[in-house]
Amino acid sequence: MYLTQGLHRALQQRPEVAATVFGRRRTTFGALTGRVARLAGAFARLGLSKGDRIAMLALNSDRYVEALLAAWWLGAVACPLNTRWSIPEIVDALNDCGARTLVVDDACVPVVAELRPGTPALERVVHAGEQPAPEGTLDWEALLAGAEPLEDARPAGDTLAAILYTGGTTGAPKGVMLSHANFWVSAVARMAEVPSPANGVSLLVAPLFHVAGLGRVVSQVINGSTSVLLPVFRAETVLATLQNEGITDVMLVPSMLQMLLDHPAFPDADLRHLERIIHGASPISPGLLERAMKALPHCGFQSVYGMTETAATACSNGPFVWREGVPLGSRELAAGRPCFGNEVRIVDAEGREVPRNAVGEITLRGANVMQGYWNKPEETRAALRDGWLYTGDGGCMDDAGRVHVVDRVKDMIISGGENVYSAEVEAVLSRHAAVAACAAIGIPSAAWGEAVHAVVVLRPGASATEEALRAHCRASLAGYKCPKTIEFQDALPLSPAGKVLKTVLREPFWGAGARQVN
Structure with missing residues (x-):
């Protein structure tokens, strides 16, 4: 081989x-x-x-x-x-x-x-x-x-x-x-x-x-x-x-x-x-x-x-292939069945397999799964557990064994086929002197599937334009990772534990019940 x-x-x-x-x-x-x-x-x-x-x-x-x-x-x-x-x-x-x-x-x-x-x-x-x-x-x-x-x-x-x-x-x-x-x-x-x-x-x-x-x-x-x-x-x-x-x-x-x-x-x-x-x-x-x-x-x-x-x-x-008069259904829109040599389980937060059609995290096992992350043993142990790769993708498996991706567990944005991780964008934005807090999310884009959108809270008395913040990002990030749009808010929505509620930020763009994948 x-x-x-x-x-x-x-x-x-x-x-x-x-x-x-x-x-x-x-x-x-x-x-x-x-x-x-x-x-x-x-x-x-x-x-x-x-x-x-x-x-x-x-x-x-x-x-x-x-x-x-x-x-x-x-x-x-x-x-x-x-x-x-x-x-x-x-x-x-x-x-x-x-x-x-x-x-x-x-x-x-x-x-x-x-x-x-x-x-x-x-x-x-x-x-x-x-x-x-x-x-x-x-x-x-x-x-x-x-x-x-x-x-x-x-x-x-x-x-x-x-x-x-x-x-x-x-x-x-x-x-x-x-x-x-x-x-x-x-x-x-x-x-x-x-x-x-x-x-x-x-x-x-x-x-x-x-x-x-x-x-x-x-x-x-x-x-x-x-x-x-x-x-x-x-x-x-x-x-x-x-x-x-x-x-x-x-x-x-x-x-x-x-x-x-x-x-x-x-x-x-x-x-x-x-x-x-x-x-x-x-x-x-x-x-x-x-x-x-x-x-x-x-x-x-x-x-x-x-x-x-x-x-x-x-x-x-x-x-x-296209069949006239036959609309596309869940069969055609599924991610697919596991290929030969692959096993898939959909699991809950404790790693237990969930019933068919229930949403959980997609985990994979097979000889195609990576050896690990270079020089990152902790990240490797987090991703590879008990022989399974935890993908960070949310999905379900239907009764025919087809996997459907319904959301992403990780805050990952896929723009034009490129993976953009919100934490990476936020880390750069937060280094701007005028930024007090920020969050990056993916919003629907007709051209790219998803586009990077940033929500920014400015420091008291500070000012910054959308273009200035984009220029700041371009100095450290690839172009596709830079926010296409930026909006300014007085505060970010937070959970009782102090975590940013990105579901609330996404809702105006996707709708409360919409799938967070475009």
Whole structure:
């Protein structure tokens, strides 16, 4: 269950098939395997070895895929970093994982100079872009040209493969430790639910620093099928790529799906090759799903539920196709049934399983569940209890064994597929001199599913504008974490124990009985 095994299989069975397509570059599995072996050799010559962390700060590309596979070929640990993070957030992650090598592309080269002073352990930066390598960085193709191929380490299944950073309720990012087996089991379990033809062509537009994008890379390599990569999501480019490359399946965050449907070019796009749309990372609204299914009646729609801690997929639902005159029901709108190898229980506050259709916390168990949080034993013990992962998501299981997500136990906001933790936003807002108290909540957004909204109480005699507070946040937080709207109140509603009653704050936006997920 090592993650480069698919390369060896494809090299034997279909070396001439395109493994990656990026712009005008088309790389076959035969060529990709050779490049990965040489890149791993180059990493080894730089002094990297098994267990070393290799960080990646780049947009999607074929070279990003090569970096991931070369790290795994070497037996090293891939540490993909969120390109939307602020400089302090990137610095914290680099220092936390102790990466000595950072891979960047053209888009991220400008931040390197700002990262250097705060990352003393960082020894080298490798440039994997299209432009000439800037001074002080190592050139990708030059490294490859001067390297001898390395023998694949073929790590054991429990070997650490990646550290993926996700937010925490304390505001500090947590590095989720995922093994080769975690990724492999998750990918194969999903493919067992809905087989993926080897001749399929998948579009990878979800960022590879997210577990959803990274999980798709793993699936494509295991399956030996073609991946077409786009660096960023732009509706017009995605529509053209779906059409021109004969894409058969794509994974989209619901906000991406809505942008495609809203684009003026959508009605004229030839999407006859598209067989399946997988949607996840954020709940989809019934209206959007119905609209998409009607617009693409030949296409199957499959939802997936999971998280970074489960190496992507834990539950799957569908695919479903549009049936005229048959409205969508709870079957189509469920998060899905547990995939092969996964167990799900819905439990109460004491960890006891609740009856069917009763709401509790979703807990998961399976070989895809993370090893723990990097350097955070207390957080690991809190999340992994008696062999179960406590997700922090509220949900129920119906009589047919389908899981339904109804709320979030944690105060997490999902905006455009990105996880935003309210405590992290509040920590930054509270550092403004004019702020006495604050709370961050998610409110409905037509574009992003949810948007970050802040409620602020100012200090007596102090003043601050909404724009000033947003600017304050932008200095420390990624743009998607910054409040889109801010309102000022005289006081926050508090419980007798002194806790902020966020249900009261949410009520004007969601309604007293509305589901707190959009």
